[in-house]
Amino acid sequence: MNLATKDIKHNFGRFVLTSAGIGLLLMVVMGMGGIYRGIVEDAVTLVERIGADLWVVQKNTRGPFAEISRIPRDLEDGVLTVPGVESTHGFVSHTVQRDYKGKSLRLTIQGLSWPLDKGLWLPKAAGRGLTQAHYELVADKSSRLQVGDKLPLGKEIFTVKGLTKGMISQAGDSMAFMTLDDAQAVQFDLSPESIRIERMARVNRLFNIELGQIQPQMSERAGGPSSGIPALGTSMVSAVLVSVKPGYNIEAVAKHIDAWPDVSVYTKDGQKQLLLQGPADRARRQLGLFRRLLIIVSAIIMALILYTLTLDKLHDIAMLKLIGAKNSLILGLIMQQAILLGGIGFCIAYLLGQWIFPYFPRRVVLVRGDLYSLAIIVFVISILASLLGIWRAMRADPSEVLS
């Protein structure tokens, strides 16, 4: 006869409520681990999906995710001349925050190197990729945007043509993809007044130097669009992504480009490491600390619950001792209940998590290894938590029955 299950059956409502409480607590512990995994996955998702072999960024920066990186877009052509390089394309990444349909909308915009890259590699949830050079957008479904939505960005209105799934930036923002030119237009968008002031300033600067005095006809060009002034150079991108031809050593190609004085080069793994060692690492440590604290809190709460449950049964335990029950029977009663409490709490945490985690603002990724680890931790804290109750039960004096 199993006393633990008989007792649970008798006090079923209380046991269910207690298990639910433990389950909620463990769900938070599980969620903390899941959020960390989500941060890691979000951090490396883009690098993984883009699949570039090398990331060429501004010299001595860890860009484009760890810090600002700006390199001339025409570097694409320069890198393409390096032996072993199969293809290059520019990469732009920046975050915008706009009010849309009465709500705040944050998007991390990624520029695709149109027409080579139409976003066909993106994991689609709905709609399609880009089919024209301008004013189209593919957004992650976590942004709550819908296919067909019209989103004003910069001076243009972009139409959402497709939705992706799981494309979240390391900061937790939904990603949106448009052509590189559009992404730059949005990034460097200035108000008409700012443009007018900038053009006037250029004209004034021109007249303050000798060139302006001897060639006054240049003022017309200086007061026009920036793109019409060769001296201002090409547009800037955050990075140039490089694909290496099969058979070529990626490290050797990287070393070649890295020797240039104006750029730094990272391999795909190097870029992922930079991402993980940056903001993701701080989040990991913080979440790890919270997780450990919550496990300790769970253990204490479980110990107190089991201690209280034992106190409720102290008279019965004294009676069991009086009629000659072995200590193992009493120990088993408490420990089995502790393990059941922990086990059922864990299952409740998992099931509840499956239902609730998708609604969390940040992605929660439950990894099988983490779940196994947590299950073992729950088992251990269940046993540890039962020790307080067992200690009290072992001290129960059979003569208490006489009173």
Added chain:
Amino acid sequence: MSLSNNNPALQAAGLTKIYGSGHTEVVAVRDVSLSVARGEIVALVGPSGAGKSTLLALLGLIRPPNTGRIIIDETVVFDNHQVKVNVRRFRRQKFGFVFQKANLIPFLTAAENVRLAMEIDDQPARISRRRAMELLEYLGVAERAENLPSMLSGGEEQRVAVARALANRPSLIVADEPTAALDSVHGRQVMELFRKVAHEQNAGVIVVTHDHRALDLFDRTLEMEDGQLRKSHN
């Protein structure tokens, strides 16, 4: 009809129990010697504070005496300040306990409460199940076998407690005011039950009681006062 034989279920000699020390010292039981034969039912009476319950606790190996000797079923269990047996095992094999409250385990049915005493002694479930039903039937509560204690009347609970006490065929049953919580009719029924158990199950029964109306059911009455046995009536 009595099945009593000459083997004593209990022999105690020179039992003394002292609580506290120095100024707070209280001698609860002083140099008590007694014997209870198998099949005999003995009442232990006396005023409150006379030391009856303490004596019962000593005899039931619930508390150790300071001095004295206790022999249960021809086995020396306490002598010369030392416990000579595994008390927990000895209690489950040789003793049956009944108290003022039935002290049934609340989450077990009546039958399970009886079975528990046997399963604690490692008896197979098949045997314990059958004997539990036999005992409940013997004590007239078989129809309540599947009820939890909360669904039983006080008298029924005490009958189940008696069944549990009998489960392992004890040599000695010790009962501490088992009828105190019952009315006179049910109280007498329980005392009659103890008499029946003593005579039919061949167990020694020692009952602490304040209920003088049922003393006619006992083979012998021991009177206790100030920690000592004063008189014995047959």
